[in-house]
Amino acid sequence: MLKSPSTQQFLQISWRPILVRILLFACLWWILTGGTPASWSVGVPAILIASYISLRFSRAIPFKLDYLSLLSFILFFCWQSLRAGIDVAKRVLQPRLPLNLGLVEFPTQLSPGTPAHTLLVNAINLLPGTLVTRIRRHSLTLHVLDTQAPIAAEAQALETRIAALFRLPHTNSSNHEKIGNDIS
Amino acid sequence: MTNPVSISQWLSAVLTVSGTFFFIVGTLGLLRFPDIYSRLHALTKADNLGLGLLVAGLALQADTLSSALKLILIWLLVIVTSATTSFLIARTTLEQGIQPKDKP
Numbered sequence: 001m002l003k004s005p006s007t008q009q010f011l012q013i014s015w016r017p018i019l020v021r022i023l024l025f026a027c028l029w030w031i032l033t034g035g036t037p038a039s040w041s042v043g044v045p046a047i048l049i050a051s052y053i054s055l056r057f058s059r060a061i062p063f064k065l066d067y068l069s070l071l072s073f074i075l076f077f078c079w080q081s082l083r084a085g086i087d088v089a090k091r092v093l094q095p096r097l098p099l100n101l102g103l104v105e106f107p108t109q110l111s112p113g114t115p116a117h118t119l120l121v122n123a124i125n126l127l128p129g130t131l132v133t134r135i136r137r138h139s140l141t142l143h144v145l146d147t148q149a150p151i152a153a154e155a156q157a158l159e160t161r162i163a164a165l166f167r168l169p170h171t172n173s174s175n176h177e178k179i180g181n182d183i184s
Numbered sequence: 185m186t187n188p189v190s191i192s193q194w195l196s197a198v199l200t201v202s203g204t205f206f207f208i209v210g211t212l213g214l215l216r217f218p219d220i221y222s223r224l225h226a227l228t229k230a231d232n233l234g235l236g237l238l239v240a241g242l243a244l245q246a247d248t249l250s251s252a253l254k255l256i257l258i259w260l261l262v263i264v265t266s267a268t269t270s271f272l273i274a275r276t277t278l279e280q281g282i283q284p285k286d287k288p
Contacts (some may be wrong), residue, residue, distance in 0.1 A: 031250050101222055126228060126265075
């Protein structure tokens with residue numbers, strides 16, 4: 001309250017997103033140019049312009065990452081990519097082409113439009129035998145290569161990991177089947 | 185025989201060859217799978233792994249850290265685009281009323 005207007009304005013600018021962008025674009029420039037010293041005379045203005053444009057066009061959905069979960073997510077993702085590729089190879093290379101195609105509805109707790117939801121949709125497409133075909137408010141329609149495979153459990157495990165990654169509250173509900181049984 | 189250079193070269197060769205194998209598998213899937221949806225599975229999953237192994241193999245041969253990271257960056261950009269485009273193609277197909285086949 002007692003602070004002068006200019007100090008308040010200065011404090012109102014959140015510096016973190018600006019610094020994070022500058023750092024990321026600097027890393028990107030270093031990777032692209034191999035760190036040639038002469039390149040920085042073009043690089044520094046490019047980094048600043050890119051950071052400015054990125055800030056102007058970002059929709060500013062704040063999110064927090066848990067870095068330990070990020071590491072375990074990357075390992076999980078690589079392992080699942082390996083499984084997914086081998087799964088496709090197994091099916092393709094058998095003469096009788098073992099497929100059990102179908103659509104499966106997967107209820108999700110993550111809300112559409114958030115970074116966590118976007119990551120979920122993209123990661124499911126690279127997981128073994130699943131492909132998102134439709135996004136609804138509380139669920140995803142998945143196309144699966146094998147309807148007999150434990151799709152719901154695997155997608156649930158992925159969702160739990162993503163929730164942990166973005167530090168979101170998440171109840172690991174395996175009661176979808178219970179609800180289904182009650183109705184039938 | 186067992187000096188580090190030759191080990192990493194062998195590993196690199198194994199990774200590159202298995203990467204190529206998965207690219208062939210993806211193409212076979214494109215030809216053999218029955219509908220758009222299942223063909224998308226073959227392409228996204230096999231190519232993600234194929235390119236991942238290829239990139240890992242080539243990164244082992246890279247001279248500098250930044251060129252190894254550049255290869256990994258290429259892999260990341262490709263998997264993001266392939267995951268997103270496969271969803272967009274699948275969604276458009278479903279919206280047009282093309283139902284997935286249930287048997288090959």
